[in-house]
Amino acid sequence: MLCSDSPLKGVAGITARDDFSAIEVRELRKRYGDMTAVDGISFRVEPGELFGFLGPNGAGKTTTVNILTGVSLPTAGSASVFGHDVVKDPFRAREAINVVPEVSNAYPEYTAWSNLMFTASLYGVHRGEAEQRAEELLRAFGLHDKRKVKVKGFSQGMRRKLVIAMALINRPRVLFMDEPTTGLDVQSVLSIREMVRDLNRSGITIFLTTHNLNEANILCDRVAIINRGKIVAIDTPENLKSAARRVQAVEVSFDRMSPETEVEVASLAGIKEVSRRGDKLRLLTDDPSAAVSALARFAGERYLAISYINTPGPSLEDVFIQLTGTGTSTSRGGDR
Amino acid sequence: MIAEALSPERLGKELRRALVIAGKDIRIYCLKPPVLLFGLVFPFFLFLAFFVGKRGPIEEGIPGLICISVFFASSNIAPAGMPFERMTKTFSRYLSAPLSLTWMVFGKTLAGFFFGVAVSVIPLLVGIIGYGTSVTSPGLLILALLAGGMCFSCLGTLVGSMPTEAPGNAMTVLNFVRLPLLFMSGIFVTLEEMPAWARGLAAVSPLTYANDLLRRGTGFAGYYGWWLDLLVLLLYATAFFFIAAWIFNLSRRRS
Numbered sequence: 358m359l360c361s362d363s364p365l366k367g368v369a370g371i372t373a374r375d376d377f378s379a380i381e382v383r384e385l386r387k388r389y390g391d392m393t394a395v396d397g398i399s400f401r402v403e404p405g406e407l408f409g410f411l412g413p414n415g416a417g418k419t420t421t422v423n424i425l426t427g428v429s430l431p432t433a434g435s436a437s438v439f440g441h442d443v444v445k446d447p448f449r450a451r452e453a454i455n456v457v458p459e460v461s462n463a464y465p466e467y468t469a470w471s472n473l474m475f476t477a478s479l480y481g482v483h484r485g486e487a488e489q490r491a492e493e494l495l496r497a498f499g500l501h502d503k504r505k506v507k508v509k510g511f512s513q514g515m516r517r518k519l520v521i522a523m524a525l526i527n528r529p530r531v532l533f534m535d536e537p538t539t540g541l542d543v544q545s546v547l548s549i550r551e552m553v554r555d556l557n558r559s560g561i562t563i564f565l566t567t568h569n570l571n572e573a574n575i576l577c578d579r580v581a582i583i584n585r586g587k588i589v590a591i592d593t594p595e596n597l598k599s600a601a602r603r604v605q606a607v608e609v610s611f612d613r614m615s616p617e618t619e620v621e622v623a624s625l626a627g628i629k630e631v632s633r634r635g636d637k638l639r640l641l642t643d644d645p646s647a648a649v650s651a652l653a654r655f656a657g658e659r660y661l662a663i664s665y666i667n668t669p670g671p672s673l674e675d676v677f678i679q680l681t682g683t684g685t686s687t688s689r690g691g692d693r
Numbered sequence: 694m695i696a697e698a699l700s701p702e703r704l705g706k707e708l709r710r711a712l713v714i715a716g717k718d719i720r721i722y723c724l725k726p727p728v729l730l731f732g733l734v735f736p737f738f739l740f741l742a743f744f745v746g747k748r749g750p751i752e753e754g755i756p757g758l759i760c761i762s763v764f765f766a767s768s769n770i771a772p773a774g775m776p777f778e779r780m781t782k783t784f785s786r787y788l789s790a791p792l793s794l795t796w797m798v799f800g801k802t803l804a805g806f807f808f809g810v811a812v813s814v815i816p817l818l819v820g821i822i823g824y825g826t827s828v829t830s831p832g833l834l835i836l837a838l839l840a841g842g843m844c845f846s847c848l849g850t851l852v853g854s855m856p857t858e859a860p861g862n863a864m865t866v867l868n869f870v871r872l873p874l875l876f877m878s879g880i881f882v883t884l885e886e887m888p889a890w891a892r893g894l895a896a897v898s899p900l901t902y903a904n905d906l907l908r909r910g911t912g913f914a915g916y917y918g919w920w921l922d923l924l925v926l927l928l929y930a931t932a933f934f935f936i937a938a939w940i941f942n943l944s945r946r947r948s
């Protein structure tokens with residue numbers, strides 16, 4: 358959707374040190390009273406990577422982004438962006454980054470144009486350059502004819518796009534995006550994902566949080582799975598999936614299904630996890646053939662007819678369920 | 694890194710960014726209803742109610758009117774804006790921008806300062822044109838407006854630093870602080886006319902000193918030395934500012 362000399366191209370190199378990781382996080386911890394939101398996480402993101410941070414609600418994704426971008430201070434541990442510590446040398450660290458926060462926080466009283474100009478001057482972008490870049494970004498994001506409209510009157514999707522444009526006005530080397538597609542319609546989701554890919558291709562390192570497995574799977578070079586403040590796995594989507602090959606999935610559907618069916622199936626021998634997918638149940642097991650026999654016996658005893666049964670390959674979701682012990686709420690059916 | 698943080702180049706960048714924040718705040722908040730109501734209209738009527746009730750000559754009250762205007766206008770921008778910005782999460786933009794927390798707080802404070810000083814020109818002109826106020830000492834008058842504006846704006850920033858997302862809460866606290874400071878000051882009753890205990894109380898209110906300095910600038914007798922007025926205003930400003938910056942940092946630790 359964006360041509361080769363796209364405005365999303367080109368990254369300023371002013372404050373970066375090239376021999377450093379784009380993001381380095383060491384034993385980062387954040388406590389709120391007795392609650393530990395981020396529990397000693399460590400990872401590195403290399404320059405040019407599109408890094409996914411995947412986890413269910415409340416896992417600690419936003420907390421991590423807030424610490425990395427200076428909105429919040431860590432309780433312990435450290436983090437740096439291109440070698441600049443985010444707490445000790447925040448000025449340099451923040452000159453190299455920008456952020457698309459969880460909530461689209463453009464100034465509602467300002468027009469799209471003024472929002473871009475304000476952000477540019479806050480990051481020290483010179484007026485002439487800012488104006489040119491704002492023009493380009495507004496066109497690329499399809500907001501050019503709305504540039505003189507106050508953000509108050511923007512739809513959620515328009516706000517999201519504007520906030521992404523605002524985050525690009527200073528040509529950041531690292532872009533943090535906290536659930537950039539949540540709450541948008543299919544078309545906006547697809548166009549934002551396309552933008553994310555283009556941005557990454559143009560050389561921007563992207564740290565993207567999501568609770569959508571499909572999104573992590575199709576966008577990211579590497580994915581860290583975070584649950585209850587701890588990183589439970591970091592790898593490429595494909596490696597994570599093959600890790601799950603040890604565990605197989607069985608999908609089954611009966612002619613009559615009640616919530617009790619789900620509970621009863623979960624208690625069958627050899628079944629590790631059960632999650633509901635529309636009219637199907639998805640089971641995880643070490644031994645699919647034993648599971649299929651057990652299901653057949655179960656159906657016989659209860660006078661249920663099996664209307665569908667399948668043993669599909671592992672999905673990222675299986676890895677996720679296995680690693681986090683949560684599941685159903687983190688992905689919608691058909692989203693694989 | 695400390696030497697770098699204090700380099701002229703860095704300080705210049707941060708000052709410019711602080712001014713950017715100040716400019717934006719003035720543009721967005723100076724016409725918001727709470728600012729118009731509590732920053733401009735309310736102090737004017739307050740003044741009328743008290744001064745006209747006293748039946749004194751209006752021209753005697755002009756320095757007081759100017760003082761009240763700066764006081765209410767300067768201290769109003771931050772408490773009106775910040776809770777709203779916390780609610781819309783625009784506040785986090787400043788925290789992730791490349792300028793230190795102290796400079797960000799300074800930018801927020803400058804907004805109130807500029808607004809208050811600009812607003813004070815209205816009663817000053819009313820005094821000069823309508824009531825023959827004479828600016829006998831322009832230097833002291835300007836110092837009074839600048840130091841007063843800064844001090845009261847820092848007070849506003851301090852109130853704005855309380856971590857609420859409801860502008861109403863901050864306005865309530867603000868008026869809860871402002872009205873006592875106003876009534877204890879030497880504005881409605883001059884310091885000479887006060888009993889000793891009231892004079893002691895007045896000495897606590899920064900308004901007393903701003904008013905004293907304004908009176909000297911417009912040809913009335915002062916009570917304290919002009920340097921003492923100035924010193925106290927600056928000390929209050931510094932204290933308000935750094936307590937506010939400390940609270941902002943604390944809430945970053947808690948958020």
Ligand SMILES: Nc1ncnc2c1ncn2[C@@H]1O[C@H](COP(=O)(O)OP(=O)(O)OP(=O)(O)O)[C@@H](O)[C@H]1O
Pocket residue numbers: 389392393394412413414415416417418419420421459568947948
């Ligand atoms: N300011 C705060 N005070 C107290 N607890 C907080 C605060 N912010 C977050 N938490 C808690 O920290 C945990 C992690 O929250 P966080 O917002 O980082 O999750 P998340 O992974 O971004 O979730 P979501 O997908 O819902 O956005 C949650 O349990 C949350 O309740």
Ligand SMILES: [Mg+2]
Pocket residue numbers: 418419420459535
């Ligand atoms: Mg979140």
